[in-house]
Every structure is written in C-alpha cells, then in structure tokens.
Amino acid sequence: MSIARENSEMFLKKLFSVYYENKSLYVPMHLEKREFGFFLFEKGIMLRHVSFRTHMELQNYVKTAVPRHIYYSSAFYELPSMKTMNEKKWIGAELIFDIDADHINTPCKKVHDKWTCLDCGHSGFGLPPKRCPVCKSTKIKHDSWICEKCLAKAKEETVKIIEEFLMNDFGISKSEITVFYSGHRGYHIHVNSDFIYQLGQSERREIANYILGINIIPEYHGFLEITSSGKNILLAPQKNDIGWRGRLITALISVIKNIEFFEDVPLSKKKLQIIKSNKQQILHALSMNPPHLKAVRGLNKHDLRSLIVFSAKIFGGKIDAPVTADIKRLIRLPNSLHGKTGFIVKAVPLSEIDSFNPLVDAIAFTKGEVTLKLIDSTPSIIINNETYGPYKKDAYVTVPLSVGVYLLARGKAELGGDINVSEGIFYLG
Amino acid sequence: MSLNLKQLELFAKYPWTTDAKVFLEKLGLTLEEISKKEEYLDIIETAYSKLKEIIIHRKDILITEDSFTELLSFAIMQVLIIASKNRKLAYIYAIAQQKRAYKYLLNENARFLVELAKKEFSWDIVQINRNIGGIIYEFKLHFSNYLGVASSLRDKHWALINRIVSNGYVFMQKKDVARLLSEEVKKRIYRKITQYTSIHLPPILEKYLKKLNQVVAEHLKNDLELPSDKILLDAFPPCIKNILLKVQNGENVSHLARFTLTAFLIGVGMSVDEILNIFKNTPDFDEEIARYQIEHIAGLRGSGIKYSPPSCKTLKTFDLCLEKPECKNQVHPLSYYFFNLRRQSREHRA
Numbered sequence: 074m075s076i077a078r079e080n081s082e083m084f085l086k087k088l089f090s091v092y093y094e095n096k097s098l099y100v101p102m103h104l105e106k107r108e109f110g111f112f113l114f115e116k117g118i119m120l121r122h123v124s125f126r127t128h129m130e131l132q133n134y135v136k137t138a139v140p141r142h143i144y145y146s147s148a149f150y151e152l153p154s155m156k157t158m159n160e161k162k163w164i165g166a167e168l169i170f171d172i173d174a175d176h177i178n179t180p181c182k183k184v185h186d187k188w189t190c191l192d193c194g195h196s197g198f199g200l201p202p203k204r205c206p207v208c209k210s211t212k213i214k215h216d217s218w219i220c221e222k223c224l225a226k227a228k229e230e231t232v233k234i235i236e237e238f239l240m241n242d243f244g245i246s247k248s249e250i251t252v253f254y255s256g257h258r259g260y261h262i263h264v265n266s267d268f269i270y271q272l273g274q275s276e277r278r279e280i281a282n283y284i285l286g287i288n289i290i291p292e293y294h295g296f297l298e299i300t301s302s303g304k305n306i307l308l309a310p311q312k313n314d315i316g317w318r319g320r321l322i323t324a325l326i327s328v329i330k331n332i333e334f335f336e337d338v339p340l341s342k343k344k345l346q347i348i349k350s351n352k353q354q355i356l357h358a359l360s361m362n363p364p365h366l367k368a369v370r371g372l373n374k375h376d377l378r379s380l381i382v383f384s385a386k387i388f389g390g391k392i393d394a395p396v397t398a399d400i401k402r403l404i405r406l407p408n409s410l411h412g413k414t415g416f417i418v419k420a421v422p423l424s425e426i427d428s429f430n431p432l433v434d435a436i437a438f439t440k441g442e443v444t445l446k447l448i449d450s451t452p453s454i455i456i457n458n459e460t461y462g463p464y465k466k467d468a469y470v471t472v473p474l475s476v477g478v479y480l481l482a483r484g485k486a487e488l489g490g491d492i493n494v495s496e497g498i499f500y501l502g
Numbered sequence: 503m504s505l506n507l508k509q510l511e512l513f514a515k516y517p518w519t520t521d522a523k524v525f526l527e528k529l530g531l532t533l534e535e536i537s538k539k540e541e542y543l544d545i546i547e548t549a550y551s552k553l554k555e556i557i558i559h560r561k562d563i564l565i566t567e568d569s570f571t572e573l574l575s576f577a578i579m580q581v582l583i584i585a586s587k588n589r590k591l592a593y594i595y596a597i598a599q600q601k602r603a604y605k606y607l608l609n610e611n612a613r614f615l616v617e618l619a620k621k622e623f624s625w626d627i628v629q630i631n632r633n634i635g636g637i638i639y640e641f642k643l644h645f646s647n648y649l650g651v652a653s654s655l656r657d658k659h660w661a662l663i664n665r666i667v668s669n670g671y672v673f674m675q676k677k678d679v680a681r682l683l684s685e686e687v688k689k690r691i692y693r694k695i696t697q698y699t700s701i702h703l704p705p706i707l708e709k710y711l712k713k714l715n716q717v718v719a720e721h722l723k724n725d726l727e728l729p730s731d732k733i734l735l736d737a738f739p740p741c742i743k744n745i746l747l748k749v750q751n752g753e754n755v756s757h758l759a760r761f762t763l764t765a766f767l768i769g770v771g772m773s774v775d776e777i778l779n780i781f782k783n784t785p786d787f788d789e790e791i792a793r794y795q796i797e798h799i800a801g802l803r804g805s806g807i808k809y810s811p812p813s814c815k816t817l818k819t820f821d822l823c824l825e826k827p828e829c830k831n832q833v834h835p836l837s838y839y840f841f842n843l844r845r846q847s848r849e850h851r852a
Contacts, residue, residue, distance in 0.1 A: 244670020268646040276649035315668040
C-alpha cells in the first residue's frame with residue numbers, strides 16, 4: 074500500500090473514531106443473544122463470533138477497535154460467541170428483506186455503473202451481464218455508484234413491499250416492521266414478530282418467492298381456459314381480487330399497455346408485434362366482465378401464459394432472495410457507518426420514509442473540506458443536493474468532507490495534501 | 503374406565519392424538535403385561551402383520567379390527583420400529599400413517615378439522631365460507647402454520663405464491679387442510695419414533711422383532727450402493743455423505759440438497775442410471791421426472807449446461823454444510839473430493 078493510500082486509510086479511521094466517540098449505536102433487542110462481526114481497517118479479515126452483554130460493552134468495544142464495518146446477526150443464539158452453528162444453538166431469527174438498487178434495472182445505471190471482465194478486460198455500462206459477452210467469463214467486476222434516482226427507486230420498491238406484501242398479504246402490522254437505509258445503495262426491512270422467528274429456511278424461501286413473483290402458475294390464480302360458443306377463451310381474475318390474483322391481472326394489463334418498453338419479454342419479435350398491433354383489442358377484453366383473453370391469430374395459450382408469468386416477475390418486489398432465506402445472516406448494525414461509503418446505516422421511521430433522502434439525511438460528516446487526488450475516474454455524484462464530478466483520474470479536488478469520505482472509502486481517491494488529522498478540522502452532523 | 507364407543511372409534515382412526523395417548527397411558531399397560539396376557543397376543547400379531555404389509559406393499563393400513571385392537575396395535579408397531587433402530591422403516595411407517603390419516607380426515611366436517619388442528623397442532627385456523635372466483639373456501643390458515651408444513655412439499659401447487667394469501671391467512675379448501683394435517687401427523691410420528699435410541703423388549707416382542715428384521719432385510723435396501731470400482735465414498739465431503747445417507751434412508755430432502763447430490767455425483771463420474779438408482783428409495787420417487795432432472799443437471803437436456811454443485815459458501819448459506827474440521831480451507835465439495843482422492847492414493851502408495 075502506498076503511503077498516500079495508507080494515510081487515507083488512517084484518516085478515514087480517525088473520522089470513524091470521532092463518529093463512534095460521539096454517536097450511540099443502535100441496540101438490537103436481545104442484544105446478548107446476537108453474534109457480532111467486525112471488519113477492521115487494518116486486517117482484511119472479518120472478526121466473527123463476538124457477543125456483548127450490554128450496550129456499554131458494545132459501545133466500548135467499537136470505540137476501541139473502530140471497525141470499518143459492523144454487523145450483527147439477524148438470529149438469536151443461546152451462545153452467540155461459540156464458533157460453530159451447532160454450538161451456538163439457534164433460537165430464532167428476524168425476517169430480513171434486502172432491497173438493493175443493484176437488483177433493479179434503472180435507466181441511469183447506463184450512465185453511472187460500469188462493469189469490467191476480470192479475465193479479458195472487456196467493459197461496458199449498466200447492470201453487469203452474467204457472462205462476459207467476449208470471453209464468456211463469469212468473473213465480472215461491478216463498479217456501482219450512489220445515485221439519487223436509483224435510491225429513490227429502491228425506496229419506492231421498499232414501500233411497495235411493505236404495503237402490498239407485508240401488510241396487505243402477510244398481515245404484518247407497522248409496529249412489527251423497521252426499515253434501515255443500508256448505507257450504500259438500498260434499504261433493509263426487518264420484521265420482528267413472534268410467528269416469524271421460528272420460520273426455517275425453506276419457509277423463508279417461500280416468502281421470498283412469493284414477493285419476487287416467481288414460480289407462479291396462472292391456472293391457480295383464476296386464469297382458466299373455457300370454451301364459449303365453440304371458441305376457446307382464457308378467463309382472467311378480477312382486478313379487486315385479493316392476494317396475487319388481483320395483482321396478477323393488474324400487472325398483466327400494465328405490461329401489455331407498456332409492452333414497447335420491456336426489453337426481456339420471453340416472446341419472439343413477431344409475437345411481440347402481434348401484441349402491439351392488437352393491444353387495444355386485448356386490453357378491451359381484459360376490461361370486460363368477466364375479464365378474459367381472447368385468442369388472437371398468431372398467439373397461442375402458451376404465449377399468453379409466458380406473458381402472465383413475465384408480468385408477475387415484473388410486478389414482484391425486487392428483493393435479494395438469499396438474504397431473506399438465510400436464518401443466520403450477519404447484517405449491518407444500524408447507526409454504524411458503512412465502511413465503503415461513510416454513510417450512516419440509518420433507521421427510517423415509516424412515517425418519514427416519503428421525505429427521507431439518504432444522500433442528505435444519512436451523511437455522517439456534514440462540515441469541513443478535504444483535498445483529494447483522484448486515483449480513478451468517477452461519474453458525477455450528488456451528495457447533499459450538490460453535484461460533484463465527473464472527475465478525471467489524477468485530478469486534485471477540494472470537496473466537502475462528506476464527499477471526500479465517500480470517494481476515499483470507495484478507494485477512488487487518496488489524500489491530496491498534507492492533512493493534519495486532528496479533531497479540529499471536521500464536525501459531525 | 504368410562505369411555506363411550508364413539509370416542510374409542512375416534513382413537514382407532516386417529517391413534518396419534520393426545521387424547522388417545524392419554525387414554526392408553528391411563529390403562530397403565532406395560533410391555534411386560536402385554537406380552538404375558540393371552541388376550542394381547544392376537545393384538546401383537548395384528549401389529550406385526552400390519553407392519554409387514556406396510557414394508558412389503560407400502561400400503562396404508564386402514565381399520566380392519568375392533569377399535570381397541572387398532573389403537574393398541576398402533577402403539578406396538580411403534581415399539582417394534584424403535585427397537586429395529588431403522589430410520590428408513592420409521593419414515594415409511596410415518597408415510598403410511600400419513601396416508602391413512604388423510605383418508606379419514608377427508609371424511610370429517612370443517613368444524614372437526616378446525617378443532618383438531620387447533621388442539622393437536624396449535625394451528626391458527628378459522629372456519630370461513632368465502633367464494634373467490636367460483637371456488638368456495640371453507641378455511642383460512644395463518645401463513646406461518648401453512649409454511650411450517652407446506653414448504654416441505656414439492657408440488658408447485660403448494661408453493662405459497664400459488665395460494666390466495668390475504669391479511670396473514672392462506673385461503674384453503676378441505677382436501678388441502680386434510681393433507682397438511684396428515685403431514686403434521688407424519689412429522690409427529692417420525693419425530694416420536696426417532697427420538698428414542700433404544701427400548702427393552704420382553705421375549706415375545708423380541709421374537710417378533712427378529713421376524714420384522716428379516717422382512718426389512720428382504721424388502722428394504724439400506725446400504726449405500728455405489729459403483730465402488732471407480733468412486734471412493736470415503737473421499738466424499740461430509741455434506742454430501744450426509745445428503746446421500748438421508749436419500750438412501752428414504753428421507754425427504756430439500757430441492758437444493760437433491761441438486762447438490764446429483765451435480766456432485768455427476769461431477770465424480772457417475773452415470774444417469776447409477777444416480778437414478780440412488781434416488782429410487784425416496785418416498786415420492788417418480789422415475790420419469792427424476793431421470794429428466796438428472797439428465798438436465800448432467801447437461802444432456804435443455805441448455806446443455808452441465809451443472810456443478812454449489813460452492814461451500816453457498817452450501818453454508820443454505821445450511822447444508824456441516825462445518826466439520828476436515829473441511830477447513832475447502833471451497834468446493836468437488837475439489838474436496840479430488841483433493842482427498844489424491845491424498846488417499848498417495849497414502850496408499852507410500
């Protein structure tokens with residue numbers, strides 16, 4: 074590591090230290106039954122199997138160690154500091170949903186996100202492909218950036234999952250739901266409820282699939298083939314039906330209406346053209362009572378079925394399924410700092426979620442400036458409602474501390490001048 | 503003891519209920535007493551022949567005798583299975599009981615099912631009468647109870663997404679409630695039998711156990727059958743051994759566990775037919791479906807991609823990793839195997 078890089082790391086650590094000296098960490102319920110994990114500045118390894126009896130113990134540990142990342146277990150254990158899962162003795166776990174802009178295809182990704190194939194060096198913009206289009210390698214580095222639009226989309230998705238699925242379908246009450254900004258590109262939803270804790274992995278996987286809208290079979294949701302006066306028609310459910318029935322028909326109508334804007338409809342170009350040219354006729358039949366789909370020349374029932382299944386996926390909540398299915402996940406501790414951005418992992422009360430803007434409200438260091446030297450080029454970023462960049466590699470810039478911390482933490486810049494790392498140069502928000 | 507006939511009939515149908523258990527306990531019969539009294543010998547014989555039927559024909563065992571014989575033979579069958587220490591037999595027996603319970607539960611009315619579900623399994627279930635899309639739903643069951651049972655059933659119509667879920671409840675029809683209840687019965691019986699490690703039998707029952715073991719040896723294959731000339735079971739990682747053992751014992755394993763095992767066995771060079779043979783013991787085996795899936799994983803169908811088993815990291819996430827010390831620093835089950843294979847052959851040479 075270069076001296077400049079080393080200094081930058083020390084500078085970040087010093088800032089984190091001041092933050093932890095002054096801020097109180099969030100205390101999850103049943104603190105003594107949780108496992109904690111820490112990623113330190115100095116070592117590239119994760120310290121796991123740590124547990125605390127009191128808030129004070131946790132706070133003191135963090136003040137001394139000043140970790141780069143702090144995690145705690147969604148699970149409760151009898152003996153959280155034991156090394157193996159068997160010895161820990163699992164008691165139960167919160168239900169977690171991870172909504173990350175990385176899983177949502179927003180148009181602005183083509184501007185600010187870049188991927189590079191680690192094998193052949195080929196690169197492109199937007200969401201990374203599963204395999205490199207040139208050498209078919211799966212080793213692809215994704216360089217993702219914070220972005221107001223992506224974060225707004227992730228928030229919208231979070232609200233949809235809470236209202237549509239958790240509250241309407243699963244009957245979970247607001248008081249059982251807590252939402253946290255992840256400190257980077259998304260949100261975490263935690264559900265705490267007596268009937269949730271004991272759910273195992275396959276049960277949680279079912280909940281994840283339900284929300285994602287995958288494995289849906291249209292026949293079980295009122296799409297039934299009947300013969301009426303010699304013609305085959307496909308009956309559809311009603312818009313105001315409960316559960317996925319109503320959602321599925323709403324989704325299907327919306328997909329047909331906007332069919333031009335979807336890139337990955339699993340139908341041939343020819344069939345898509347048929348839908349486009351018969352759009353009004355199809356939509357009309359779906360608005361009748363009872364709603365139905367009539368055979369259109371060139372579109373068979375399998376095509377309609379694929380379209381319905383596709384609509385469910387489009388309308389489903391964009392969650393990271395393995396996180397939800399995991400009964401012993403380590404997840405970021407609220408009020409800790411995200412070590413790759415310097416933003417606060419922050420609780421967002423449901424009543425304030427509409428006005429919450431993480432790029433303003435989750436800033437840890439609101440005062441002071443810092444001069445940096447860019448070690449990579451960056452797209453423009455908006456922090457605290459101001460635009461910074463795009464910056465070129467090797468440029469020297471003087472930016473507010475919040476922006477500086479972000480670029481340093483991302484490893485895109487290093488300190489650009491002699492900085493006296495003393496407490497007087499910055500202020501916490 | 504005062505007990506009306508109707509209650510005794512219920513116990514004969516549902517011998518796994520708490521009430522039936524309490525009734526038997528109150529009679530205060532010990533295994534010694536049962537094996538000494540002439541009047542019980544017929545019941546022991548009945549229990550044995552019912553069990554034999556289950557093993558040989560995999561039949562559900564409907565009521566054939568008087569209510570008391572039915573109830574007592576249920577208990578004796580369990581004793582014999584515990585004594586046999588055969589988990590696969592326990593599983594097959596639990597399935598037979600599940601099918602039996604399903605048949606009887608189907609004929610009960612909604613109120614009976616709701617009361618039973620609440621009392622025996624603490625389900626949050628409500629009797630309703632609601633028409634959705636022309637189908638009448640008689641029940642709504644809390645989603646956590648639903649998932650507790652249905653998430654282990656693989657048919658797609660049990661997937662939560664293919665159900666009507668609203669305000670915390672899953673809307674259900676009678677046959678589905680009866681089916682899920684019968685699954686609870688299976689779980690309860692299997693758990694109860696397998697929680698005992700041994701049991702002391704009086705001589706007469708010991709005699710029946712010997713006969714039973716013979717039937718088991720003839721009809722229930724339990725050994726690991728691998729083409730040992732080319733594959734070294736000893737070199738398998740613990741996670742794979744564990745799944746393999748469960749599959750061979752006829753236990754139901756998760757979808758991912760099946761996938762992992764299949765992809766691993768393909769990876770070590772087994773043929774589709776050899777793998778098919780291993781899965782033949784699973785309770786809901788369907789040769790056609792299984793063959794299709796194995797061929798798919800082997801890359802002989804569909805996209806043509808040959809799948810590799812998940813990495814240790816993924817297996818850990820899905821709780822399939824046993825976190826054994828010998829796995830330290832290992833990243834993938836196949837690399838573990840080949841590493842071990844090389845080491846063992848080196849040791850052999852040395």
